[in-house]
Amino acid sequence: MGIALHIKKLAGYVPGEQPRSKNVVKLNTNENPYPPSPKCTAVLSSFDLDDLRRYPDPNFTTLAKAIADENGTTSDRVFVGNGSDEILALAARVFVEDDESIGSLDPSYTLYKTLAAIRDVKWVGVGRAADDVRRASAALAECRKSNISLFLWTNPNAPTGELTEPKTIAAFAKKFKGVVIVDEAYADFARSNCMSLATAPRNRNVIVMRTFSKSYSLAGLRVGYCVGPKDLIDALYKAKPSYNVDAVAQAVALAAFKDGAYHRKTVAKVVKTRTAFEKVLAKRGWDVIKSESNFVFAKPPAGTAAKDVFSYLKGRDIYVRYFPGPLTGDRLRITIGTDRQMKTLLEALDDRFRR
Numbered sequence: 001m002g003i004a005l006h007i008k009k010l011a012g013y014v015p016g017e018q019p020r021s022k023n024v025v026k027l028n029t030n031e032n033p034y035p036p037s038p039k040c041t042a043v044l045s046s047f048d049l050d051d052l053r054r055y056p057d058p059n060f061t062t063l064a065k066a067i068a069d070e071n072g073t074t075s076d077r078v079f080v081g082n083g084s085d086e087i088l089a090l091a092a093r094v095f096v097e098d099d100e101s102i103g104s105l106d107p108s109y110t111l112y113k114t115l116a117a118i119r120d121v122k123w124v125g126v127g128r129a130a131d132d133v134r135r136a137s138a139a140l141a142e143c144r145k146s147n148i149s150l151f152l153w154t155n156p157n158a159p160t161g162e163l164t165e166p167k168t169i170a171a172f173a174k175k176f177k178g179v180v181i182v183d184e185a186y187a188d189f190a191r192s193n194c195m196s197l198a199t200a201p202r203n204r205n206v207i208v209m210r211t212f213s214k215s216y217s218l219a220g221l222r223v224g225y226c227v228g229p230k231d232l233i234d235a236l237y238k239a240k241p242s243y244n245v246d247a248v249a250q251a252v253a254l255a256a257f258k259d260g261a262y263h264r265k266t267v268a269k270v271v272k273t274r275t276a277f278e279k280v281l282a283k284r285g286w287d288v289i290k291s292e293s294n295f296v297f298a299k300p301p302a303g304t305a306a307k308d309v310f311s312y313l314k315g316r317d318i319y320v321r322y323f324p325g326p327l328t329g330d331r332l333r334i335t336i337g338t339d340r341q342m343k344t345l346l347e348a349l350d351d352r353f354r355r
């Protein structure tokens with residue numbers, strides 16, 4: 001009787017801080033600063049409470065069909081999760097045997113490591129990769145050596161914001177024996193994506209995963225989805241909790257998804273602010289990795305430690321993200337907020353660090 005040993009040893013995933021006060025500048029968890037589509041408000045205010053008396057559609061039929069139609073594929077190639085985090089947790093169970101491992105870029109989304117530990121398998125980081133075919137083939141060699149059966153390729157990557165071109169991922173997947181999940185949580189902010197790899201009729205092992213949490217401004221709703229070969233999608237269905245996406249979430253996500261014009265407008269605003277912010281940070285001597293996402297990963301000028309900037313900003317109620325460690329500890333990940341929020345951040349930096 002008791003707790004499994006590997007869970008006893010587990011540190012557990014620590015998500016970014018969610019301060020309760022609304023009077024903070026919150027640039028630490030890559031949420032969208034703009035509200036969700038007004039179509040979501042309409043759905044919520046007219047939601048029939050009687051629909052909550054019954055269980056929701058276990059197969060999210062209408063939402064899956066809308067996603068399939070938009071991507072020129074069929075519903076049987078679409079799966080919806082309680083956030084894309086749930087899809088990742090299911091994938092760790094479904095696509096990995098006890099003696100296999102989970103691989104990803106490094107640094108990347110830190111949850112992957114925790115999911116491997118919960119599953120009691122090894123996590124293997126294969127380096128930064130980005131758009132470098134040579135490094136991608138080195139990653140492939142590492143996958144073979146470490147018996148990796150599930151590769152989680154974050155694209156654009158987090159926390160770096162770098163984009164790998166689809167052709168590089170396609171070449172990797174072609175040679176990789178296991179399942180590749182391209183985690184496209186931030187792809188709507190990027191110039192390209194891998195969806196056509198997932199919908200290609202001959203695709204055998206690429207799943208592309210998206211979320212409503214970032215570009216759709218619905219992190220609180222908990223809806224993510226993925227598209228891939230039917231047999232892999234079927235496997236996710238088999239392992240999922242019966243009613244994993246609640247009725248309100250299905251309806252609100254559908255409304256947001258169908259409001260393409262609003263979505264494009266919001267994404268364009270974030271990208272415009274990001275481009276301007278990258279320039280002003282660079283002008284102040286920060287080393288900014290060119291981002292294809294809704295955040296930047298930047299290193300303060302020489303003589304200023306990222307950790308100190310993080311603590312100073314927190315003291316001024318400005319939350320950014322600091323990831324300690326040799327690969328990430330010299331930078332801060334700063335979510336793109338409104339122009340006004342970015343100005344507040346820059347003014348605070350200038351107060352303390354501008355010479």
Ligand SMILES: Cc1ncc(COP(=O)(O)O)c(C=O)c1O
Binds near residue numbers: 082085158210
């Ligand atoms: C790379 C990446 N994948 C997945 C997620 C999880 O998204 P969701 O809110 O859909 O669970 C995040 C959240 O920050 C992320 O950064």
